Amino acid sequence: MAAVDPHSFTDSRQAGTRHVALSLYLDLPSSTIHASALFSLQTSHSGPFYLDTRSLTIHSVIHPKTQTPIPFSLSDPDPIKGSLLSFTLSDHSSFLISYSTSPSSSALQWLLPPQSSHPFVYTQCQSIHARSVFPCQDTPALRIQYSALLNVPSQLSAVMAARHVERRSPKHDDAVHVVLPDGESWCAQGRIVEEFVMEQSVPPYLFAFAVGELGNREVGPRTRVYAENAAAVLDSAAAEFAGTEDMIREGEKLFGPYEWERFDLLVLPPSFPYGGMENPRMVFLTPTVIKGDATGAQVVAHELAHSWTGNLITNKTNEHFWLNEGFTTYAERRIVEAVQGEQRAALNIGIGWRGLNEDVERFKDNLEFTKLKNNQEGIDPDNVYSQVPYEKGFQFLWRIERQVGRPAFDEFLKKYIATFKFKSIDTETFLDFLKANIPGIENQIDLLLWTEGTGIPPDAYEPESTAYKTIVSLANEFTNGRMPREDEVAGWQGQEWELYLDNLPKSIEASQVIDLDSRYKLSESKDYEVKVSFLQRAISCGCKTYYNEVEKTLKGVGRMKYLRPLYTALVKGSGKEDGKVFAKRIFSEARECYHPIAQGVVEAIFAKHL
Ligand SMILES: [Zn+2]
CATH class of the missing domain: 2.60.40.1730 (tricorn interacting facor f3 domain)
Structure with missing residues (x-):
């Protein structure tokens, strides 16, 4: 064979x-x-x-x-x-x-x-x-x-x-x-x-x-949003995605014409296992992105960007998945920068940077999956899904952009799409094309270290915006017991809180977590990103006060972005007997409400830690 x-x-x-x-x-x-x-x-x-x-x-x-x-x-x-x-x-x-x-x-x-x-x-x-x-x-x-x-x-x-x-x-x-x-x-x-x-x-x-039982609303000249036929759901979805046409135009500026005619959106039930899936002409979305802030549009920007990178140019196998996701994450942030501004894009990059560092840590005993191009012989791709292809791939492309300058990189991107559209390619094909079109690039950037090396290369880059730095330093001050003041968090949306929570020191204690929640009610946030970051943090420091909220969350949504960290926090490590019993009970009761892919992922977490 x-x-x-x-x-x-x-x-x-x-x-x-x-x-x-x-x-x-x-x-x-x-x-x-x-x-x-x-x-x-x-x-x-x-x-x-x-x-x-x-x-x-x-x-x-x-x-x-x-x-x-x-x-x-x-x-x-x-x-x-x-x-x-x-x-x-x-x-x-x-x-x-x-x-x-x-x-x-x-x-x-x-x-x-x-x-x-x-x-x-x-x-x-x-x-x-x-x-x-x-x-x-x-x-x-x-x-x-x-x-x-x-x-x-x-x-x-x-x-x-x-x-x-x-x-x-x-x-x-x-x-x-x-x-x-x-x-x-x-x-x-x-x-x-x-x-x-x-x-x-x-x-x-x-x-x-x-x-x-589907209904729909028009939200743009080539976009309709579909959802279960309830007026309230359709109205809030239509409001959330009203800016879609502006984003399609930004995508076209970056990559060339949109080739798929329609860009419709389908809002699925809460069990949908991903944030979004870039199905051509009809993107599938979790309802958890509909919350009236910037992030719903960011998920749409990501799935839209796949119309070029992923759907037009496709990774040849899952071993080159970064070609789909790294490019798409890069394009998502360019679109976000154009429609939501540089500060918002920098926060998005900052959250990605945290995610990359956490996943490189998660694979510290299996460094193969910290490589952009990796060997998946005998590996189930759902079990090694991580931020690495997204965020390390993004960092690699951002590194090239910094080296050659944005105008030259934009020129390169357009030519890349035009050359390989409706084809499936591998990492070597990309590198050959890069070297042919940006002569000498291999002398300026260690391309092999980036694509075949483990971990995060030294020339990767933490974002530098003021908003990002302020939040990270506020999180660091928490070690001394200083909580952010109300005036400091006044303009915060979900992403600011998520970034803050992700950057809190690992050493915080259960009593500090409870203090933070009694002031800012994070455990009850309607924004799942915030709520799950908080609950994960609470579980990790041994605080059981929020088990009710954890149970409600694990039974209410099936998005793997939430299931993975919560179940892992409950069962990982020694001396977590009641967390393990709790996690097993929740899963046995919630299992039927999860998509089979999500069921498999939770089972793999249990197999590793139980
Ligand atoms: Zn994607």
Whole structure:
């Protein structure tokens, strides 16, 4: 086998998929999708052919012209890659697979009554979960086009990271090879088909849909915000994201034209495991970013920047993830600087700098994952997710900008996008392009130390703005028991508090934490960033006063940015027996409300520390 990606069975000697036509019947009561997938290959292929799958039942593989079955085999599951689906083609350029997903599909979360008052189903396919929705060559090294028919109950509607064609009645021809259980019918009363096409090629991890009782509001010439159809949610989301068009224009100034036509936003239920996911044409967002300050727009700026870096130019494998996230974090801050000002951008960089230092510390026994380019053979990407590709990647690009000056770097960025758009590249390709376009750069910056070295290089840079420095020095003064005065925190938003809390000395005591909270009510903050930073700090210094708030938080949201530090603080270290018991109880009660990816991450934290 000639592997192209440590996380996929895809074989470089076999033809790549050009297009997949999906018919998906969503069976809500059983949390299952019954489906068919018609594959068209880039070239006709003879010999063995491999696809990635995870927890799929394969009913048949069929030659579409002759309707004859093609014998197939499905391997026992590999814990990371899933099951290899293999069969032999003889000069075939297309084949059809009839299959069903399972309720444990790692990409899908089914929020159904009684757990949720309204049914809602959505996907999260990054990094290696698309294979649990449809068989595919699930590597970002290959890009596919697709079309999809989603057959759903008619009181629901669907959105996708694709162009909506129409909402219509189901037709028998839509899905002749979809195997449905007794009593179910594609054309049954009360079902509707939502049809989509994705004409631009994308890596499989950008496949995305959501189904629910959705409403929407217009917020700009190419942006609508979608959410569950409740006026209050839609109104606050529309207000939060009103500045989106200004940001798209800033993105275009930096990187060139926006290539995806629409930039719509979908606000998901609180269990969504990430802050945002850059699904093309339809960004998915956690509702926790809607809080009426600058940060919601910053998350949108980040997902928007992925429209160029990540979605147009894609990392070849997850070992080069920094090419997606480092560039995007850099672009996010340029957009923030343009629309919210330099001070706000500096705070954002400062929070990132703290995060980078913490994650380098977190990996001190596994320095491989402090490298930008790292080896992920046998590694589950969800378990090594960290700020390193984001913040060290950002620091690397910022370092180059400081070396060559902003105008020259901006010129370079535009050329980089134009050269590699709709391609998947690795770190070496980037470095070769950098050296070719900025001659002599390798003599000014140690490029290998930055991309292959561990830890934080000496020429990385802590931000210097006045606002940032004031907050950090106020945090340091806390050692002497000095709390910030009301006039000093008067203009603070969530990010200022987050930065302050993150910079508090490690040695503070439980009584000091309680004093701080009785003055500023941080444990009850509506801003989860602030609340979680505070609760994490309280747990770390052995203070149990806030266990009620910790429980409410862990049961109220499923965003991994909050789950990871809170569960870790509860179970990490010796002599934490009651924290461990508490964490295990909460997880057993909250588990079903988390997306499968988040469940896996909490289980990995427990496996490491319990
Ligand atoms: Zn990102």
